[in-house]
Amino acid sequence: MEWLKAHRTKLWVAGIALLLVFYLVLTFNRAILLLADPQPIAKVIGAAYFVLPIIGAWALARELLFGAGLERLGRELDAEGGLPEDTLPRTAGGRILRNAADAEFPKYQAETEAAPNDWRAWYRLGLAYDASGDRKRARAAMRRAIALHRSGA
Numbered sequence: 001m002e003w004l005k006a007h008r009t010k011l012w013v014a015g016i017a018l019l020l021v022f023y024l025v026l027t028f029n030r031a032i033l034l035l036a037d038p039q040p041i042a043k044v045i046g047a048a049y050f051v052l053p054i055i056g057a058w059a060l061a062r063e064l065l066f067g068a069g070l071e072r073l074g075r076e077l078d079a080e081g082g083l084p085e086d087t088l089p090r091t092a093g094g095r096i097l098r099n100a101a102d103a104e105f106p107k108y109q110a111e112t113e114a115a116p117n118d119w120r121a122w123y124r125l126g127l128a129y130d131a132s133g134d135r136k137r138a139r140a141a142m143r144r145a146i147a148l149h150r151s152g153a
Contacts, residue, residue: 013067020060024053066139069146073123082120084108088131101131112141119148 004011027049034046077083088096088104108128112121126141 013064017060017064020056024056024060027056028053066143066146069149070142073119073145073149077120077123080120082124084124084127096131098133101128101133104128105132117148119145122148 031046031049031053034042034049037043037046074083088100090096105128108121108125112118112125115121122141122145126138126145129135129138129141
C-alpha cells in the first residue's frame with residue numbers, strides 16, 4: 001500500500017499515456033482506412049487523420065520528457081538540501097493559500113535575478129510560481145531550469 005501511495009502520480013500518468021497511445025493507434029488505423037477509400041474527400045480526411053497521431057505522439061513524448069526532467073532535478077536538489085521547505089498554510093482541502101504564496105514569491109524572484117544562470121534558482125522560482133497559481137510561468141521557469149542543468153550551468 002505504501003508503494004502505491006508513493007507511485008500514485010506515476011501510475012496515473014502511465015494510465016493516461018496508455019489511453020492516449022490507444023487513441024492514437026485507432027486514429028492511425030482510421031487514417032489508413034480512409035486513405036484506401038476511392039472517394040477523394042475520404043482521402044483528404046484520411047490525410048488529416050494521419051497527422052493527428054504524429055502531433056499527439058510528439059506532445060506525449062515532450063510532456064513525458066518534461067516530467068522526467070523535473071523529477072530528476074527535484075531529486076538532485078533534494079539530495080543537496082536545496083528544496084524549499086513547504087511551510088505555506090493550506091485550506092482544509094489541501095490547497096496552498098495564495099496570499100501566503102504570493103508573500104513568499106519575491107524571495108525566489110530575487111534569488112533568480114541575482115543568479116540568472118543557476119538552474120536551482122529557476123527550479124525554486126518555478127515552485128513559487130506554481131504555489132502562486134501561475135502554471136504557465138511555472139512551466140516556463142522549470143523548462144529554463146532543465147535547459148540550464150543540461151548546459152551545465
